[in-house]
Amino acid sequence: MPLLIRKLLILYIGLSILSLAGCGGTKVARKDVDETIDLSGAWNDSDSRLVSRAMIDDMLDQRWLRNFNRKNKKPPTVIVGRIRNLSHEHINVNTFVADIERAMVNSGEVDFVASRDERGDIRDERKDQDLHASEKTRKAMGQETGADFMLKGSINTIIDAQKRTQVRFYQVDLTLISLTNNRKVWVGQKKIKKLVEGSNLRY
Amino acid sequence: MPQYFTTIANRRLCFALLCSISSGCATYSESFRPLEKEIIAQRPDKALKRLEKSPPSGNDRLLYFLDKAMFLRMMGKYSESNQSLEEAKKYIKKFSPTSITEETAAFFVNDSTRAFIGAPFEQVLVHLYAALNYLQMGELDSARVESQQVDIKLKTLSQSDQKPILIADPFARYLTGIIYEDLGEWSNAMIAYRKAYQAYQAHGKSYSVTIPEYLKHDLIRLADYEGLRDERDRYIKEFKISQWQKLQTRKNKGEIIFIMNNGLAPIKRQRTVAHAAINGQLVRVSLPFYQKRRNGFYTAHLSAGNNSALTSEVKDVNSIADKTLAHFMPGITARAIARAVAKHKVADKVGDQNAWAGLAMMVTNFATEVADTRSWLTLPGELHLGRLPLKPGKYDINLELRGNGNHILHTYQYKDVQVKRGAKTYLTYHWVSPNSLRSK
Numbered sequence: 001m002p003l004l005i006r007k008l009l010i011l012y013i014g015l016s017i018l019s020l021a022g023c024g025g026t027k028v029a030r031k032d033v034d035e036t037i038d039l040s041g042a043w044n045d046s047d048s049r050l051v052s053r054a055m056i057d058d059m060l061d062q063r064w065l066r067n068f069n070r071k072n073k074k075p076p077t078v079i080v081g082r083i084r085n086l087s088h089e090h091i092n093v094n095t096f097v098a099d100i101e102r103a104m105v106n107s108g109e110v111d112f113v114a115s116r117d118e119r120g121d122i123r124d125e126r127k128d129q130d131l132h133a134s135e136k137t138r139k140a141m142g143q144e145t146g147a148d149f150m151l152k153g154s155i156n157t158i159i160d161a162q163k164r165t166q167v168r169f170y171q172v173d174l175t176l177i178s179l180t181n182n183r184k185v186w187v188g189q190k191k192i193k194k195l196v197e198g199s200n201l202r203y
Numbered sequence: 204m205p206q207y208f209t210t211i212a213n214r215r216l217c218f219a220l221l222c223s224i225s226s227g228c229a230t231y232s233e234s235f236r237p238l239e240k241e242i243i244a245q246r247p248d249k250a251l252k253r254l255e256k257s258p259p260s261g262n263d264r265l266l267y268f269l270d271k272a273m274f275l276r277m278m279g280k281y282s283e284s285n286q287s288l289e290e291a292k293k294y295i296k297k298f299s300p301t302s303i304t305e306e307t308a309a310f311f312v313n314d315s316t317r318a319f320i321g322a323p324f325e326q327v328l329v330h331l332y333a334a335l336n337y338l339q340m341g342e343l344d345s346a347r348v349e350s351q352q353v354d355i356k357l358k359t360l361s362q363s364d365q366k367p368i369l370i371a372d373p374f375a376r377y378l379t380g381i382i383y384e385d386l387g388e389w390s391n392a393m394i395a396y397r398k399a400y401q402a403y404q405a406h407g408k409s410y411s412v413t414i415p416e417y418l419k420h421d422l423i424r425l426a427d428y429e430g431l432r433d434e435r436d437r438y439i440k441e442f443k444i445s446q447w448q449k450l451q452t453r454k455n456k457g458e459i460i461f462i463m464n465n466g467l468a469p470i471k472r473q474r475t476v477a478h479a480a481i482n483g484q485l486v487r488v489s490l491p492f493y494q495k496r497r498n499g500f501y502t503a504h505l506s507a508g509n510n511s512a513l514t515s516e517v518k519d520v521n522s523i524a525d526k527t528l529a530h531f532m533p534g535i536t537a538r539a540i541a542r543a544v545a546k547h548k549v550a551d552k553v554g555d556q557n558a559w560a561g562l563a564m565m566v567t568n569f570a571t572e573v574a575d576t577r578s579w580l581t582l583p584g585e586l587h588l589g590r591l592p593l594k595p596g597k598y599d600i601n602l603e604l605r606g607n608g609n610h611i612l613h614t615y616q617y618k619d620v621q622v623k624r625g626a627k628t629y630l631t632y633h634w635v636s637p638n639s640l641r642s643k
């Protein structure tokens with residue numbers, strides 16, 4: 001076989017092997033929900049879980065809680081307000097809020113009331129009960145627990161990028177504000193830094 | 204010299220054969236014509252159905268996401284449009300690194316064998332349209348995320364070997380400023396307006412779009428509010444503006460932000476620049492060029508009762524596309540010539556061994572040499588912006604599109620538009636003139 005045709009044949013086979021290397025069926029492996037798996041470097045479930053847990057631990061460890069308990073002889077009631085996503089990613093803030101709520105409720109240190117969005121459904125149900133539920137089981141209006149504090153916050157990012165390499169700096173700020181006098185009783189901050197290196201080449 | 208080209212009769216036969224084969228290879232832009240007709244007829248739903256019937260796949264997949272997103276936008280399905288734009292972003296990210304196999308294939312076949320990831324200006328527009336979708340859904344924070352992503356994209360592009368003028372995107376900066384202003388982030392809005400102003404200044408040297416009148420007022424208003432008196436006075440002097448509204452006055456009003464998409468972006472066609480016979484063989488070098496489409500209107504007039512506003516052109520996609528292609532053209536030409544030479548050499552050598560194999564290779568080489576005419580064809584040729592401050596309330600907003608002689612080309616009415624105190628209401632419209640199929 002002439003040399004040129006042989007070379008072309010080798011190149012063709014080589015390219016075919018390279019293009020076939022990516023083939024294969026879908027594989028699924030179940031993982032523990034607490035396991036950290038970083039794929040793209042974006043904010044993920046692990047970040048949401050770890051940040052919410054660390055911040056709520058810090059919040060419940062501070063003096064404001066002891067002061068409130070001593071003064072009022074009851075645990076404080078907290079409502080989650082707006083947590084703004086000021087980052088460069090479309091972060092599902094609802095998941096983060098759910099993680100915060102879970103950490104707070106499970107701590108048993110604070111009482112927790114439904115947020116503004118959830119309240120609508122509950123009030124509709126109460127109105128419905130007024131018409132349709134029996135006297136014994138009906139829940140009266142005007143018996144809601146008013147919150148003592150509102151938790152507000154934001155997720156911010158600072159990105160330093162050089163071509164396909166990025167340093168992503170996430171900063172989550174949470175503030176607990178007294179609904180009685182607007183005093184900020186606790187300010188928490190958690191930072192995460194990630195180095196994301198993208199490849200310059202692909203097959 | 205291979206034997207199959209030794210007689211004139213054989214050459215003529217081969218030429219006829221090759222021409223008939225090559226005419227059968229339609230480029231991407233040629234296949235877009237039926238969709239274009241649906242857009243002109245204001246039937247984006249039918250255009251989408253046609254797209255779904257034979258969606259661009261493989262290396263052209265990005266075009267499917269982009270066109271689908273634009274059709275969904277035109278149908279008012281903003282959330283679904285953004286899902287498609289998110290797919291587009293993922294695709295661009297995944298296929299941006301250079302592929303060894305695609306580059307090799309591009310050298311031996313044509314440039315269309317490479318995954319289409321869009322020109323830099325098209326990549327920025329993905330974020331811009333996503334932001335507009337969020338704004339129209341009233342999701343300001345999500346629109347803010349998109350403007351942050353635009354900032355990162357522009358920073359990353361500025362580190363590449365692109366000419367600064369190709370990546371300066373004044374309208375992206377301007378829209379970012381509007382989003383910040385709507386959120387009440389005055390300092391950020393001031394910074395974004397300043398960046399837009401600088402980018403428009405740089406732009407003015409290469410493109411016809413100059414600093415929009417609205418931006419001049421925005422700069423003065425925000426500089427005044429931020430206490431930047433020297434800067435405010437500099438703008439007043441530079442723009443020769445004596446009357447402007449203070450931010451405090453504006454806060455009591457709402458505002459309509461109207462973004463008008465005019466016509467369709469230019470379409471890439473192919474030009475076969477060499478059809479010559481070398482050593483008795485026919486070779487072909489095909490290169491892309493942009494063909495402008497006729498944009499519909501000259502001015503867009505927005506009115507609500509006694510209040511009215513004229514739109515200003517804020518982005519000239521036609522010229523940006525043209526300049527971008529011109530920037531990449533030396534590389535495209537060099538690759539096409541190198542490919543033609545390589546194909547010719549290989550066919551020649553193979554022909555020496557076996558005349559029929561050589562002929563088959565030459566026919567294949569000839570047929571596969573087509574220009575890469577892929578581009579985001581559902582983009583408008585121009586973007587115009589209108590800002591109409593209004594007292595809070597409900598309005599019917601009338602839109603009039605006028606031609607060069609001030610005659611009315613098209614009208615549209617937005618019914619019962621709610622304007623809230625201190626907030627902005629976003630409206631967009633995409634009009635494609637029936638004349639747009641006639642190239643300029």
